[in-house]
Amino acid sequence: EAGVAQSPRYKIIEKRQSVAFWCNPISGHATLYWYQQILGQGPKLLIQFQNNGVVDDSQLPKDRFSAERLKGVDSTLKIQPAKLEDSAVYLCASSSSGYNEQFFGPGTRLTVL
């Protein structure tokens, strides 16, 4: 089966610019997650969707980050405006409902200059 797809793989922007990341989960997976992984650390959850509804966005910096999953399949994560400390790898993962394994995409490496 095809894995989780993410694009772009790399993005370099200047601070205060906007950026958007796209994720296509594994077909049939109802749950989608966005994680932020800063260099040298483990991934940290930003937002979790169940179908097209938000389950947990408690760690999402809502003043600058937004995410949507309008049709319950693909998702986009946006940062506007970006700060230097947003430089990280943004990982998308998906799973079927319940206590199931999460499958991760390759991530988007963001560099904010």
Added chain:
Amino acid sequence: GESVGLHLPTLSVQEGDNSIINCAYSNSASDYFIWYKQESGKGPQFIIDIRSNMDKRQGQRVTVLLNKTVKHLSLQIAATQPGDSAVYFCAENAPPGRRALTFGSGTRLQVQP
């Protein structure tokens, strides 16, 4: 690709030796644990999981041990190979309803040929 973590604890072993990677988890309510392997430039890859009603689970060349009394998880890799070189993360999941994972800080495994 860029390293996943430049300042992580590092375990260096000889090819063919057994490796043991340790993890202390934080939430006594966590009831599901996963070990992930992350190679440079890639997303985390599932290795093995264990539920809190077990204290040991074996896979192919890997064994996970869970000690709930001291909130400790370990990953044992038998006959370590150069392809096992990566950063290893433990992750925990606590009920109720929360399906996103809380990741540890990771350990870098270096296998010397």
